[in-house]
Amino acid sequence: MTDRQPTRTARALDWAASLYPDSYGRERAREVAETAALAAEEAGPWGRLRQVADVAAHGLRVGAGLSSDRPLGRALGLVAPWAATLAGVQALLATLATARRSALWPGEEPFAPPTLPLVLVTLALLAPVALTAGAALLGRWAGARAFALAALASAAALGAAASATSLHDLTGLQPGSLPGRSTLLATSLAMLLVRICPPDRAPGRRAPLVVLALGTALPGAASWAYGLTFGDGYTTPTDPFWLVAPMLAAVVLAVEPLSTSERLCAAVPLLAVPVLSSPYDTRNPLLTAVYLLGPALLAYLAAAAARTAVRRFRAPVARG
Amino acid sequence: MNHRALQEPTTLLLTALADAPRHGYALIAEVSEISGGRVRLRAGTLYGALDRLLADGLIRIEQEEVVEGRLRRTFALTADGRELLATEAERLQSTAREAKRRLGLQFRPAGGLA
Numbered sequence: 001m002t003d004r005q006p007t008r009t010a011r012a013l014d015w016a017a018s019l020y021p022d023s024y025g026r027e028r029a030r031e032v033a034e035t036a037a038l039a040a041e042e043a044g045p046w047g048r049l050r051q052v053a054d055v056a057a058h059g060l061r062v063g064a065g066l067s068s069d070r071p072l073g074r075a076l077g078l079v080a081p082w083a084a085t086l087a088g089v090q091a092l093l094a095t096l097a098t099a100r101r102s103a104l105w106p107g108e109e110p111f112a113p114p115t116l117p118l119v120l121v122t123l124a125l126l127a128p129v130a131l132t133a134g135a136a137l138l139g140r141w142a143g144a145r146a147f148a149l150a151a152l153a154s155a156a157a158l159g160a161a162a163s164a165t166s167l168h169d170l171t172g173l174q175p176g177s178l179p180g181r182s183t184l185l186a187t188s189l190a191m192l193l194v195r196i197c198p199p200d201r202a203p204g205r206r207a208p209l210v211v212l213a214l215g216t217a218l219p220g221a222a223s224w225a226y227g228l229t230f231g232d233g234y235t236t237p238t239d240p241f242w243l244v245a246p247m248l249a250a251v252v253l254a255v256e257p258l259s260t261s262e263r264l265c266a267a268v269p270l271l272a273v274p275v276l277s278s279p280y281d282t283r284n285p286l287l288t289a290v291y292l293l294g295p296a297l298l299a300y301l302a303a304a305a306a307r308t309a310v311r312r313f314r315a316p317v318a319r320g
Numbered sequence: 321m322n323h324r325a326l327q328e329p330t331t332l333l334l335t336a337l338a339d340a341p342r343h344g345y346a347l348i349a350e351v352s353e354i355s356g357g358r359v360r361l362r363a364g365t366l367y368g369a370l371d372r373l374l375a376d377g378l379i380r381i382e383q384e385e386v387v388e389g390r391l392r393r394t395f396a397l398t399a400d401g402r403e404l405l406a407t408e409a410e411r412l413q414s415t416a417r418e419a420k421r422r423l424g425l426q427f428r429p430a431g432g433l434a
Binding site: 027028030031032033034035036038039050051054055056057058059061067068069074139198199200201 | 327328329330344345348362363364365366367368369371372374375376390391392393
């Protein structure tokens with residue numbers, strides 16, 4: 001048994017090395033595998049498996065151009081933690097809104113208090129997403145990747161549960177009270193980004209701006225496409241989200257130490273609000289724009305005031 | 321030059337190369353020792369980081385040899401890498417000094433902790 005283990009690990013590492021593209025060089029791939037084999041000698045079965053998985057993941061990442069020495073990999077590493085954060089916020093708000101809306105269907109008891117199964121379902125998705133975002137923002141990639149895997153499994157389970165006919169009998173939950181498919185999809189994509197991005201980059205300061213710009217535009221586009229397809233702009237799991245993106249953009253604008261060009265980038269989600277408000281609400285886009293920009297302005301003022309207060313508090317110590 | 325704080329594994333890798341050039345497995349062992357066994361880099365992650373540091377010009381390949389038919393590259397710090405590590409060390413030292421001062425733990429000329 002003990003003789004078989006290194007052989008099995010060596011074979012697995014050979015396979016992992018074969019995943020590297022030819023452009024990386026056979027010798028270099030072998031070098032990575034040899035180093036992993038040396039490190040695996042001191043590891044237990046789980047440690048050996050992780051060495052193999054790590055080499056395989058690196059090979060696939062290099063093949064896809066997602067390693068941290070390539071522009072795409074660098075961008076992904078910078079953006080993924082913030083995308084996970086935004087996905088967490090969206091999942092929280094969309095879950096709460098969907099649960100509340102499901103309690104207001106005709107014939108249902110209005111404003112029913114959250115039941116234990118509902119709380120558990122909510123936490124099953126939100127807890128791993130929140131932990132993923134927190135770990136990724138701190139640069140703790142090993143933890144972030146493990147939590148992202150848990151969040152992916154949770155999203156898949158919730159997706160399957162939503163279509164299960166016996167859900168109500170088992171838990172008392174209506175399928176409509178579970179997170180919507182678009183929420184699960186957005187969350188899964190963000191978690192997938194954390195899984196595939198190179199695990200040796202710190203989250204970037206400019207990355208929130210890109211994520212917020214996309215986070216503002218994409219729900220609007222999704223809502224618009226949904227309205228076009230089904231002719232009913234009512235059921236949009238992204239409803240609660242579209243207020244968050246402009247508000248977060250305003251906070252970033254006020255708090256982050258940004259250059260002029262970065263400030264311009266941060267302002268894009270806010271400047272785009274009047275344009276984006278038309279797909280958000282085709283009936284009264286102007287009112288929607290005011291509704292979006294008002295809280296964003298308040299968020300900006302609050303964040304700017306907080307930043308000034310913190311600087312004043314720190315200033316005497318820094319000079320001393 | 322205003323450097324951003326480095327990720328801990330990057331700082332450890334540059335530190336491991338500060339006194340002598342090293343090859344892949346030696347770097348894993350050295351990083352583990354410097355961090356007191358807390359950080360144990362896996363091979364894929366290590367070479368991913370090394371490729372990035374090479375692309376950034378912070379390290380260079382000191383030697384490339386074939387040992388028993390196997391490629392073995394030895395990596396070394398470049399002048400830019402040395403400067404970045406020195407800046408990061410100064411930043412960490414400054415933070416540590418301030419933390420000790422506030423905790424009343426700074427060394428006095430007579431010796432020992434206050």
